Amino acid sequence: MELCDLSVSELAGLLRSRQASSVEILDSALKRIATVDGRPGSLEPGSLTDEDRQRVHAFITLTPERARAQAAAVDKVLAEGNDPGPLAGIPFTVKDIFCVEGTPSTAASRILANFVAPYTATPVARLEAAGGIMLGKVNLDEFTYGSSSESSAFQPSPRNPWNLSRVPGGSSGGSAASVAAGEGVLSLGTDTAGSIRQPAAFCGVVGMKPTYGRVSRYGLIAFGSSLDCPGPVARSVSDAACMLRVIAGPDPRDSTAAVVPVPDYLASLEGSIKGLRIGLSPDYFRIAFPDPKTGEYSLQPLPAEIAQIVHSATQKLAGMGAEIVEDVPMPNTRYGIPAYFVISRVEAASNLHRFDGVKYGLRTALPVRDLKDMYRKTRGQGFGPQPKLRILMGMYVSAAQYSAQYYQRALQVRSLIRQDYDEAFDPQGKYRLDALLTPTTPTSAFALGEVYGDSVLMQYADQLTVPANHAGVPGISLPGGIDHEGLPVGIQLLGPDFSEEKLLRLGRSFEMATETEPWRKLRPRILS
Amino acid sequence: MTEQIDIDTFNHLVDLASLELEPGEAEYIRKQLNHQLTAIHELEAIPINSETRPTSHGVPFTPEISPELRQDTWIPCQYPDAILKQAPQTEERYFIVPEIPHTTLE
Numbered sequence: 298m299e300l301c302d303l304s305v306s307e308l309a310g311l312l313r314s315r316q317a318s319s320v321e322i323l324d325s326a327l328k329r330i331a332t333v334d335g336r337p338g339s340l341e342p343g344s345l346t347d348e349d350r351q352r353v354h355a356f357i358t359l360t361p362e363r364a365r366a367q368a369a370a371v372d373k374v375l376a377e378g379n380d381p382g383p384l385a386g387i388p389f390t391v392k393d394i395f396c397v398e399g400t401p402s403t404a405a406s407r408i409l410a411n412f413v414a415p416y417t418a419t420p421v422a423r424l425e426a427a428g429g430i431m432l433g434k435v436n437l438d439e440f441t442y443g444s445s446s447e448s449s450a451f452q453p454s455p456r457n458p459w460n461l462s463r464v465p466g467g468s469s470g471g472s473a474a475s476v477a478a479g480e481g482v483l484s485l486g487t488d489t490a491g492s493i494r495q496p497a498a499f500c501g502v503v504g505m506k507p508t509y510g511r512v513s514r515y516g517l518i519a520f521g522s523s524l525d526c527p528g529p530v531a532r533s534v535s536d537a538a539c540m541l542r543v544i545a546g547p548d549p550r551d552s553t554a555a556v557v558p559v560p561d562y563l564a565s566l567e568g569s570i571k572g573l574r575i576g577l578s579p580d581y582f583r584i585a586f587p588d589p590k591t592g593e594y595s596l597q598p599l600p601a602e603i604a605q606i607v608h609s610a611t612q613k614l615a616g617m618g619a620e621i622v623e624d625v626p627m628p629n630t631r632y633g634i635p636a637y638f639v640i641s642r643v644e645a646a647s648n649l650h651r652f653d654g655v656k657y658g659l660r661t662a663l664p665v666r667d668l669k670d671m672y673r674k675t676r677g678q679g680f681g682p683q684p685k686l687r688i689l690m691g692m693y694v695s696a697a698q699y700s701a702q703y704y705q706r707a708l709q710v711r712s713l714i715r716q717d718y719d720e721a722f723d724p725q726g727k728y729r730l731d732a733l734l735t736p737t738t739p740t741s742a743f744a745l746g747e748v749y750g751d752s753v754l755m756q757y758a759d760q761l762t763v764p765a766n767h768a769g770v771p772g773i774s775l776p777g778g779i780d781h782e783g784l785p786v787g788i789q790l791l792g793p794d795f796s797e798e799k800l801l802r803l804g805r806s807f808e809m810a811t812e813t814e815p816w817r818k819l820r821p822r823i824l825s
Numbered sequence: 826m827t828e829q830i831d832i833d834t835f836n837h838l839v840d841l842a843s844l845e846l847e848p849g850e851a852e853y854i855r856k857q858l859n860h861q862l863t864a865i866h867e868l869e870a871i872p873i874n875s876e877t878r879p880t881s882h883g884v885p886f887t888p889e890i891s892p893e894l895r896q897d898t899w900i901p902c903q904y905p906d907a908i909l910k911q912a913p914q915t916e917e918r919y920f921i922v923p924e925i926p927h928t929t930l931e
Contacts, residue, residue, distance in 0.1 A: 415907035555890040635867040660913035667926040677845030708879030769883025
């Protein structure tokens with residue numbers, strides 16, 4: 298175990314008792330990065346080498362000088378006897394979809410490869426103000442559009458630290474991989490359909506999508522503006538709680554950042570869960586998959602191994618005093634992906650119109666006839682296939698003649714999905730749940746190249762996470778066990794609006810109930 | 826699988842979206858769009874009555890949790906030079922673009 302493998306509270310203790318300095322903690326993280334990460338993603342990667350296949354490739358941009366200056370500043374504050382903040386000296390990575398002043402902020406796209414952000418996103422500014430040390434920007438699917446991080450324009454794309462031939466998930470794949478491999482103690486990710494929770498599940502770490510509006514989106518390069526949620530990726534529930542406490546809260550720069558007090562999540566973290574009502578829904582134990590030839594959909598049972606891990610978690614939580622409520626109907630779960638195909642594409646198309654080669658980012662070097670020709674060539678060269686797909690689908694389904702059939706209907710379906718949660722969580726209702734316990738993903742991490750290219754199958758990787766984005770409710774993915782291939786499996790807890798405190802408490806209870814289990818001792822293969 | 830987005834519709838969308846696609850790329854994207862539409866058609870199976878209102882945000886932003894509207898006051902940008910520095914082409918602090926084509930509105 299190195300310093301970079303320790304938890305936020307362990308590092309805080311060492312720092313404050315002067316047993317380790319912030320610079321020493323940073324050096325430990327930089328040494329780990331040098332050992333495991335390999336070359337960062339680039340636009341001109343050349344051929345993949347054997348060595349590339351043995352590395353994590355979480356980063357696009359490493360900012361060691363910036364980090365060293367921050368770490369030295371923390372040590373100075375400590376030496377002066379002052380409080381350097383709740384995340385003092387904690388190295389963290391940032392998904393490269395957030396603007397950070399003076400750093401390339403690429404969205405993993407060629408069209409923003411040369412963009413240096415003139416300002417810093419609110420959640421990053423809050424992490425730095427709390428004494429956190431930003432290590433750099435980590436890779437993702439281009440503009441967050443994917444579930445494997447393979448669509449990044451910056452290759453090699455990240456690999457799963459548990460098995461380097463598998464994807465880390467996505468779109469916050471670099472975030473989850475960097476935390477699992479001990480490169481960063483924390484990472485800031487975003488979740489629009491599951492992009493924090495799914496890679497957290499694949500990489501065996503904790504990932505939380507807070508309630509929509511819990512964390513400011515200021516400085517986040519937008520995808521689906523009604524769905525995007527910044528949130529923490531961490532190795533433990535306590536670390537995620539520390540991070541959420543820092544990044545959450547109102548922000549005058551984002552009118553959707555809700556004016557709701559931020560509780561001290563750590564204060565109640567190890568409180569009792571006795572009497573909390575946890576629901577299980579059969580609708581989360583059936584998965585929909587499209588037949589690639591006919592396009593027909595079939596519902597299949599969840600793989601037995603994953604279902605077993607969720608049921609085992611249920612027993613553990615029951616053993617800690619939670620009440621289990623079975624057969625909670627969530628009948629619109631299966632429509633989460635079809636509705637998402639419409640809503641997210643309309644919002645993405647709208648958000649992507651700003652990339653036009655005029656004010657920032659790429660402008661084509663080819664000769665152009667006029668402005669429109671410049672737009673076409675710039676966007677044609679700058680966007681990869683995933684942004685192009687989203688722009689075209691978004692324009693098609695929101696066109697005047699199709700809007701009622703697709704967009705308006707999808708927004709109505711979104712109401713039905715929200716209604717499922719409202720009924721499950723209604724304190725006066727039939728179920729009165731505090732949380733719903735589900736699997737996070739229908740499978741564990743799939744192989745690189747196995748799904749990429751089939752945009753429908755890739756989207757269905759998010760089928761158990763996306764309903765919470767439609768509804769806006771918070772969710773957390775926790776490591777729940779290890780499958781027969783040695784890959785992590787995630788369990789998910791979903792709760793009513795702004796119930797993060799309770800979800801974190803339940804998550805911590807599950808950690809405590811399983812801390813002696815053999816799978817808890819396993820570490821990613823890259824670290825063994 | 827039916828091809829709802831035919832080549833003409835696709836080319837029209839590409840033009841509206843101000844994109845230029847390589848032929849192989851265009852074929853892949855059009856195929857994927859039709860594939861995705863098959864998934865989207867699942868929505869038609871859902872019984873929806875006319876009282877089901879569309880939801881634009883999952884979380885209801887009630888007045889209690891919504892921030893107050895800001896004062897309508899002018900705040901100067903703190904870093905105009907950093908913004909201008911990002912532009913592909915500027916002249917005397919203006920963004921420069923190629924000739925704007927003139928079109929007659931029908």
